[in-house]
Amino acid sequence: MRTDRMHISPRIQFSLKLALMGVVMAAIFVADTATSYEVAAAVFYTVVILTAVRVLSRRALIALAVICIVMTAVSLAFTPHGNLRSGLINMGISIVAIVMTTYLVLKMEAARTAAHEAQAHLMRIARVKSMEALTTSIAHEVNQPLAAIVTSGNACQRWLGQEPPNLDKARQALDRILSDAGRASNIIARVRSLTRGEPPHKSKFDFNKAILEIIALSQAEMERNGIRLVMELSPDLPLAIADQIQIQQVVGNVVLNAIDALAPVPAPMRSIRITSETRGNAIVLAVSDTGIGIPAEVYEHLFEAFWTTKEEGIGVGLSISRAIIEANGGQIWAARGEHGGAVFRFSVPIASQEKRQ
Secondary structure: OOOOOOOOOHHHHHHHHHHHHHHHHHHHHHHHHHOOOOOOHHHHHHHHHHHHOOOOOHHHHHHHHHHHHHHHHHHHHHOOOOOHHHHHHHHHHHHHHHHHHHHHHHHHHHHHHHHHHHHHHHHHHHHHHHHHHOHHHHHHHHHHHHHHHHHHHHHHHHHHHOOOOOHHHHHHHHHHHHHHHHHHHHHHHHHHHHHOOOOOOOEEEOHHHHHHHHHHHHHHHHHHOOOEEEEEEOOOOEEEEEOHHHHHHHHHHHHHHHHHHOOOOOHHHOEEEEEEEEEOOEEEEEEEEOOOOOOHHHHHHOOOOOOOOOOOOOOOHHHHHHHHHHHOOOOEEEEEOEOEOEEEEEEEEEEEEEEOO
């Protein structure tokens, strides 16, 4: 039996929040008016200001603060008993509290907005840095279909130059040209999607397929460095739900770190192992290497921004990776490998309990 949850539109939610704030303000006004001058009940208007910062715009929040100040003054005029001097002092204290609270929450919101913009900028930097490191691999990936296109084009010319022309062979060569051109186009499309600074867009996707797409961009770099790649992807994973491009960015960054970690290791011992599996309501990807490992004192700093052990690094890769994974509802962590090296794991939520076909 299926039950549908009642959906409340954003406009209705906004109206309900405004109504609730109005009720609270009315209650504070009544309490401030009914009590004596010695009781500064109007200070509680600051609670309304703190609540409204996530609901109202900057201009509306300032208007709300002005309304609270006016209500404080009106309440003083209607208060029936108490020491008027104490009432004036308490009114001044309440107004100062309202003004200072409004000023501080506006500053806090501006700082939060600036932090989000800075994080988005860092994410774009991390994308570009990752793609810079993959330039050789990308060039190799694109060069393969282009070289095949040239070969097929030359073959097509030969078949057409025969007497009589061998149209069947020429047609096969043209088919290969179209196929290889499609391969080159797909590679360029993958690179463009990884470098675009688009906002997060969560959707269901085939996790293993997404991993294979990004690994294809770094495979040539592994071959150039004599690194053996071992892929053990679980064949019956359910669909994941996250921003696929962002998840691919994280995988690319972790794999590049593994490649760098293997530089001091003798070529025959260089190996990267990538596994995927289901754990509870999440898909977990693990990237392990046979490098020199991570010193114990480094683990606590791994995911901190602007902290790096690389001479030419800027220290944003893993911190951005953590921000991406957490924003997509997952976790990322690192550990020592069973046989040396390091293992980086991260989880991504499962879209449903139905496994892909």
